[in-house]
Amino acid sequence: MSKIKAFVGKHRSLMLTAALVFAIVFPLFGFKKSMVRIFCRILMYFTLAGSLNITNGYSGQTSLGHAGFYCIGAYVMAILTTRFQISFWPVLLLSGIGAAVAGLIISVPTLRLKGIYLSIITLGASEVIRIIALNWEGVTGGSFGIKDIPRPTFFGFTFDSPLKFYYLFLGVAVIFLLISYRLIHSRVGRSWMSIRENELAAKSLGVRTAPAKMMNFAYGAFWAGIIGGIYAVYVQYIDSAVFSLDEGFNIMSMIIIGGQGTLIGPIVGSIVVNGLTELLRPIGVWRFVMYAALIIVMMWFRPQGLMGESNSILAGAKIKMRKAGKTGGKKEAIS
Amino acid sequence: MSGLLRTEGVCCYFGGLKAVDNVDMQVEPGDIFGIIGPNGAGKTTFFNVCSGIYKPTHGKVYFCDQDISNMSQEAISHLGVGRTFQTTQLFQFMSVLENVKIGCHMGTKTNMFDAIFHTKTYRADEQYAEEKSMETLRNAGLEQYANTLAGNLSYGIQRRVEIARSLASSPKILMLDEPAAGMNRLETDALRDFLKELNAKGQTILLIEHDMKFVMNCCNRIMVLNFGEKICEGSPEFVSGNKEVQTAYFGSRTFGKDVEANAEN
Ligand SMILES: Nc1ncnc2c1ncn2[C@@H]1O[C@H](COP(=O)(O)OP(=O)(O)O)[C@@H](O)[C@H]1O
Numbered sequence: 342m343s344k345i346k347a348f349v350g351k352h353r354s355l356m357l358t359a360a361l362v363f364a365i366v367f368p369l370f371g372f373k374k375s376m377v378r379i380f381c382r383i384l385m386y387f388t389l390a391g392s393l394n395i396t397n398g399y400s401g402q403t404s405l406g407h408a409g410f411y412c413i414g415a416y417v418m419a420i421l422t423t424r425f426q427i428s429f430w431p432v433l434l435l436s437g438i439g440a441a442v443a444g445l446i447i448s449v450p451t452l453r454l455k456g457i458y459l460s461i462i463t464l465g466a467s468e469v470i471r472i473i474a475l476n477w478e479g480v481t482g483g484s485f486g487i488k489d490i491p492r493p494t495f496f497g498f499t500f501d502s503p504l505k506f507y508y509l510f511l512g513v514a515v516i517f518l519l520i521s522y523r524l525i526h527s528r529v530g531r532s533w534m535s536i537r538e539n540e541l542a543a544k545s546l547g548v549r550t551a552p553a554k555m556m557n558f559a560y561g562a563f564w565a566g567i568i569g570g571i572y573a574v575y576v577q578y579i580d581s582a583v584f585s586l587d588e589g590f591n592i593m594s595m596i597i598i599g600g601q602g603t604l605i606g607p608i609v610g611s612i613v614v615n616g617l618t619e620l621l622r623p624i625g626v627w628r629f630v631m632y633a634a635l636i637i638v639m640m641w642f643r644p645q646g647l648m649g650e651s652n653s654i655l656a657g658a659k660i661k662m663r664k665a666g667k668t669g670g671k672k673e674a675i676s
Numbered sequence: 677m678s679g680l681l682r683t684e685g686v687c688c689y690f691g692g693l694k695a696v697d698n699v700d701m702q703v704e705p706g707d708i709f710g711i712i713g714p715n716g717a718g719k720t721t722f723f724n725v726c727s728g729i730y731k732p733t734h735g736k737v738y739f740c741d742q743d744i745s746n747m748s749q750e751a752i753s754h755l756g757v758g759r760t761f762q763t764t765q766l767f768q769f770m771s772v773l774e775n776v777k778i779g780c781h782m783g784t785k786t787n788m789f790d791a792i793f794h795t796k797t798y799r800a801d802e803q804y805a806e807e808k809s810m811e812t813l814r815n816a817g818l819e820q821y822a823n824t825l826a827g828n829l830s831y832g833i834q835r836r837v838e839i840a841r842s843l844a845s846s847p848k849i850l851m852l853d854e855p856a857a858g859m860n861r862l863e864t865d866a867l868r869d870f871l872k873e874l875n876a877k878g879q880t881i882l883l884i885e886h887d888m889k890f891v892m893n894c895c896n897r898i899m900v901l902n903f904g905e906k907i908c909e910g911s912p913e914f915v916s917g918n919k920e921v922q923t924a925y926f927g928s929r930t931f932g933k934d935v936e937a938n939a940e941n
Pocket residue numbers: 690693695713714715716717718719720721722
């Protein structure tokens with residue numbers, strides 16, 4: 342694994358270009374529609390998981406409520422395109438902004454909270470959003486949902502096949518990755534990571550942790566909203582049941598398996614989880630047991646995820662154990 | 677009234693415990709000011725009050741004649757108060773260079789827009805952070821550790837990294853909580869030389885130290901705390917000659933109580 346990583350690190354731009362060319366070309370080789378739909382799911386969940394990773398992996402605020410932001414994006418799209426006939430692209434932006442605003446609002450009560458308390462608030466918020474979608478019948482269609490969501494067009498070109506959506510999801514994933522890469526490798530990303538690593542120290546260096554956390558939340562929510570918007574026009578029918586806590590945990594499982602705090606982790610997580618979903622379809626609901634087992638195994642043996650650095654804070658428990666073994670009681674004697 | 681950092685009758689109580697009780701202090705620009713006192717004397721608590729982690733129960737803290745008693749920790753950092761912690765608070769899983777780069781946070785102003793579009797501000801800030809960090813590391817003699825994970829360094833080096841990280845923010849006053857704790861004799865002497873060198877370049881330093889010899893060699897002014905109260909303040913010679921200090925320091929805690937009783941010198 343480390344050898345592969347070193348190789349990839351050395352030829353990063355080459356590898357990225359190759360991966361992108363591959364992603365563009367390979368679906369053209371006559372896959373079945375059902376297969377292309379799986380590729381769409383993988384890309385869609387990559388951006389969803391990637392955006393959750395921005396909050397959970399980079400600023401260390403463990404949010405469990407990502408499905409809520411995804412839900413808002415989908416409903417903004419469904420409502421504005423069916424009721425008001427506004428065209429797809431401006432609404433897509435509104436889907437993102439709507440989710441980002443919700444992210445900002447939810448982040449306020451979480452500012453003073455940490456760990457499990459923060460997670461519970463986000464979990465609750467996600468459910469509140471879903472229940473509003475279920476019960477505000479006049480606007481959301483209640484349990485009937487919203488159907489006949491129009492297909493988006495782009496200069497006379499209509500997105501009407503899974504393959505075309507594949508390229509839409511791919512485009513969004515690439516833009517998401519590029520923008521996130523730039524943020525992470527800047528003062529903004531460093532301030533997020535400083536909060537994850539040690540909030541007390543971050544403050545002592547003048548990092549304004551409250552606004553930094555709020556922007557972090559809003560940014561992650563924004564992309565969940567964007568994906569929600571595309572999801573709505575992709576399946577053309579949405580109802581609140583899709584955006585349950587299960588969906589939130591599903592997204593979460595991808596970043597746990599792929600690796601939090603790395604940009605590549607969510608891709609791997611999305612491929613593994615969606616791939617398993619298909620492979621394990623024959624065993625029905627038992628596959629959820631498999632996921633649970635996989636997550637437990639990952640947390641135990643590789644808490645930093647498949648792609649995570651073995652020296653990240655997420656692998657912290659293991660490092661501490663190793664260190665304690667190496668230096669013996671020396672540290673104790675000092676402090 | 678002046679002084680760079682000044683406290684007036686600062687108290688910090690935890691329930692019935694008077695961790696800091698009525699302390700007046702005035703640090704002048706250019707000082708290396710030492711705070712000493714036995715374990716549990718309230719030194720760290722006093723630091724935490726000065727840097728905004730705790731609010732004073734009574735009294736005021738002024739920095740550059742501005743009342744900072746009720747300001748947030750971040751706001752106080754922004755005014756130019758840099759500090760380290762008694763138990764080092766490094767970003768353990770980041771490299772030394774990354775640690776120090778976060779120290780450049782206040783010296784840069786890239787926002788999300790700048791970062792996404794790689795604006796001029798972004799490019800200038802990245803260059804500044806890189807250069808300032810490397811320069812700070814070089815001055816602190818930590819260059820060779822730039823790419824080492826902070827958590828993998830020896831205790832003494834970690835303390836030095838924490839100082840360098842704070843220095844990267846160009847603080848007006850550098851507050852160090854027991855910087856020599858856990859260092860061996862060699863490292864301690866090197867640290868003392870480093871601090872003196874910094875001070876000669878104009879850096880004001882306020883430090884807490886347990887090691888009497890270190891403080892006597894390093895500081896130009898010393899304040900002694902015992903049971904939360906200031907029992908003595910003055911030059912190293914004055915303080916080391918003071919009877920009460922000697923009882924407080926070398927006597928047992930019961931002796932300390934007697935000192936407390938007639939502390940109003
Ligand atoms: N957060 C806190 N809550 C309660 N008591 C505290 C707290 N912080 C410090 N103390 C108490 O205040 C006293 C002074 O502690 P401290 O400032 O750490 O002393 P020093 O740094 O001089 O060794 C000690 O008795 C300590 O137990």
